Amino acid sequence: xxxxxxxxxxxxxxxxxxxxxxxxxxxxxxxxxxxxxxxxxxxxxxxxxxxxxxxxxxxxxxxxxxxxxxxxxxxxxxxxxxxxxxxxxxxxxxxxxxxxxxxxxxxxxxxxxxxxxxxxxxxxxxxxxxxxxxxxxxxxxxxxxxxxxxxxxxxxxxxxxxxxxxxxxxxxxxxxxxxxxxxxxxxxxxxxxxxxxxxxxxxxxxxxxxxxxxxxxx
Amino acid sequence: xxxxxxxxxxxxxxxxxxxxxxxxxxxxxxxxxxxxxxxxxxxxxxxxxxxxxxxxxxxxxxxxxxxxxxxxxxxxxxxxxxxxxxxxxxxxxxxxxxxxxxxxxxxxxxxxxxxxxxxxxxxxxxxxxxxxxxxxxxxxxxxxxxxxxxxxxxxxxxxxxxxxxxxxxxxxxxxxxxxxxxxxxxxxxxxxxxxxxxxxxxxxxxxxxxxxxxxxxx
Numbered sequence: 001x002x003x004x005x006x007x008x009x010x011x012x013x014x015x016x017x018x019x020x021x022x023x024x025x026x027x028x029x030x031x032x033x034x035x036x037x038x039x040x041x042x043x044x045x046x047x048x049x050x051x052x053x054x055x056x057x058x059x060x061x062x063x064x065x066x067x068x069x070x071x072x073x074x075x076x077x078x079x080x081x082x083x084x085x086x087x088x089x090x091x092x093x094x095x096x097x098x099x100x101x102x103x104x105x106x107x108x109x110x111x112x113x114x115x116x117x118x119x120x121x122x123x124x125x126x127x128x129x130x131x132x133x134x135x136x137x138x139x140x141x142x143x144x145x146x147x148x149x150x151x152x153x154x155x156x157x158x159x160x161x162x163x164x165x166x167x168x169x170x171x172x173x174x175x176x177x178x179x180x181x182x183x184x185x186x187x188x189x190x191x192x193x194x195x196x197x198x199x200x201x202x203x204x205x206x207x208x209x210x211x212x213x214x215x216x217x218x
Numbered sequence: 219x220x221x222x223x224x225x226x227x228x229x230x231x232x233x234x235x236x237x238x239x240x241x242x243x244x245x246x247x248x249x250x251x252x253x254x255x256x257x258x259x260x261x262x263x264x265x266x267x268x269x270x271x272x273x274x275x276x277x278x279x280x281x282x283x284x285x286x287x288x289x290x291x292x293x294x295x296x297x298x299x300x301x302x303x304x305x306x307x308x309x310x311x312x313x314x315x316x317x318x319x320x321x322x323x324x325x326x327x328x329x330x331x332x333x334x335x336x337x338x339x340x341x342x343x344x345x346x347x348x349x350x351x352x353x354x355x356x357x358x359x360x361x362x363x364x365x366x367x368x369x370x371x372x373x374x375x376x377x378x379x380x381x382x383x384x385x386x387x388x389x390x391x392x393x394x395x396x397x398x399x400x401x402x403x404x405x406x407x408x409x410x411x412x413x414x415x416x417x418x419x420x421x422x423x424x425x426x427x428x429x430x431x432x433x434x435x436x
Contacts, residue, residue, distance in 0.1 A: 058429050065300055072290045082283055085303050089416075166395055173391045177384060183398075187405070198307075211276045 005071050009080065012063055013137065016084055016091075019056040020133040022049050023091045023098070027129060027192060030098035031122040033105040034185055042102040053095040057088045079209065083202040087136070090195040090202075094129065097188045097195075104181045116164050118186060121157040124150055125189045128196035135203045147200035148212075154193040161186045223289050227298065230281055231355065234302060234309075237274040238351040240267050241309045241316070245347060245410060248316035249340040251323040252403055260320040271313040275306045297427065301420040305354070308413040308420075312347065315406045315413075322399045334382050336404060339375040342368055343407045346414035353421045365418035366430075372411040379404045 003011075026049040033042035064081050067073065073081060128147050135144035162183065169179045201213050221229075244267040251260040282299050285291065291299060346365050353362035380401065387397045419431050 054431070058431065061300070061429070065296055068286060068300070069292055069296055074287055078283055078287055082279070082286070082303055085300055086307055089304055089307055166398065169387065169394050170391050173388050176387050176394070180384065180401075187402075211279070213272070213276065 005067075005073070005077075008067060008071070009077065012060065012067070012084065015056065015060055015063070016087065017133060017137055019053060019060060019088065019091055020129070020136075022053050022056070023094050024126065024129050024133075025049055026053065026095050026098035027101075027122075027126055030101035030105070031119075031126075031185075031189075034101050035119065035122075037105060039106065042105045045098055045102045050095055050099055053092060057092045060088050061085060076206070076209075079206045083206040086202050087199050090198045094192050094195045097192050100188050101185050104185055116161050116182065117157050118161065118182065118189075121154060121161065121186060121189050124154050124157065125193045125196070128154070128193050128200075132196040132199040132203070135200060136206075139203075139207050141204045141207050144200035144203040144207075147196055151193050151197045154190065158186055158190050223285075223291070223295075226285060226289070227295065230278065230285070230302065233274065233278055233281070234305065235351060235355055237271060237278060237306065237309055238347070238354075240271050240274070241312050242344065242347050242351075243267055244271065244313050244316035245319075245340075245344055248319035248323070249337075249344075249403075249407075252319050253337065253340075255323060257324065260323045263316055263320045268313055268317055271310060275310045278306050279303060294424070294427075297424045301424040304420050305417050308416045312410050312413045315410050318406050319403050322403055334379050334400065335375050336379065336400065336407075339372060339379065339404060339407050342372050342375065343411045343414070346372070346411050346418075350414040350417040350421070353418060354424075357421075357425050359422045359425050362418035362421040362425075365414055369411050369415045372408065376404050376408050 026045050029041045029045050029049070032038060033045065064084050068078075068081055071077075128150050131143055131150075132147050135141065135147065165179045165183050165186075169176045198213075204210060204212050244263050247259045247263050247267070250256060251263065282302050286296075286299055289295075346368050349361055349368070350365050353359065353365065383397045383401050383404075387394045416431075422428060422430050
């Protein structure tokens with residue numbers, strides 16, 4: 001027996017959330033692998049979550065194409081399916097960035113990370129990824145808009161981290177390579193927060209039919 | 219009179235290519251604005267190409283939704299429309315990265331950029347963006363695969379640039395901030411080449427129905 005379209009959309013949403021959960025896990029593990037130099041955590045990202053995220057992207061995209069072909073959805077459902085195609089892209093990219101952090105975790109780093117605001121930046125970024133997906137499942141554009149404002153906060157923390165690290169490199173040339181790896185982790189967190197912002201914008205477009213992408217950014 | 223679906227797809231392709239051409243222009247101007255410290259070029263990206271790219275993304279995405287709703291395309295056309303949604307995402311991201319380079323161009327930098335391989339990296343990256351779009355318009359998966367191999371070359375150049383710049387920062391702490399801005403431009407070029415790779419992968423999926431994304435990457 002064929003499932004009803006509404007059920008199929010629910011299944012798809014569930015699978016997308018499962019993918020999102022894995023991406024959250026990757027980010028969390030990536031950051032902590034780096035901060036705590038935990039190679040077991042790092043390996044779990046490379047060997048478990050990352051391949052599973054990639055597999056899910058292919059699978060979900062194929063499912064979207066199948067539904068577009070068979071169900072010929074209109075209006076809000078059509079916008080939802082289009083949003084899913086863009087969101088799997090963003091989630092997969094976030095997964096790649098978590099892998100970058102994991103690779104940074106594999107290199108030695110001894111800088112007192114506590115002096116810089118990386119843990120706080122990681123915390124806000126993880127909130128953004130989680131809230132972006134939450135706004136999707138609860139169809140909540142208000143929560144999606146909260147993601148957009150948190151992005152500004154993340155940008156401010158990043159500016160502070162960059163200033164601190166440049167000072168540090170100037171004072172201690174021997175620490176340049178270490179400071180650079182912290183800079184790149186901060187840069188990765190910034191990009192993750194940008195992708196969470198994209199997802200939130202896709203949710204607003206899906207629910208309200210309003211394309212907020214280039215109104216808020218410009 | 220309603221246009222035929224084939225004509226509408228051609229129009230869409232043309233508009234996507236126009237967007238792609240603007241993105242290429244942005245990248246070209248962004249790199250040269252940075253290398254030559256040309257603020258007029260930098261301003262033309264911020265005030266002309268970038269807003270136009272953003273406008274086109276919204277417009278093209280809406281057109282895809284309209285075609286999906288009204289034409290209920292199947293198989294290869296459906297995959298094409300899905301690919302367009304992902305490609306506008308990538309193009310818009312490339313545009314953002316060009317803006318990043320432009321912003322770096324606005325800051326003073328005096329490093330002898332000729333000693334490092336940034337112009338060559340910029341050249342290969344521009345080839346990738348151009349070839350990715352060419353492979354789309356000519357439906358040429360062979361050209362798309364060439365984009366994927368050029369990506370490896372770009373990664374090698376980036377590694378070399380990173381090694382050179384880290385050496386330089388260690389020797390000349392006074393040049394750290396300048397070297398960092400070169401590092402970030404190299405990083406942006408790397409990301410642009412990643413997006414061109416995504417576009418090439420979407421083209422292969424569209425034409426051959428083969429999802430190469432996570433076979434080649436892993």
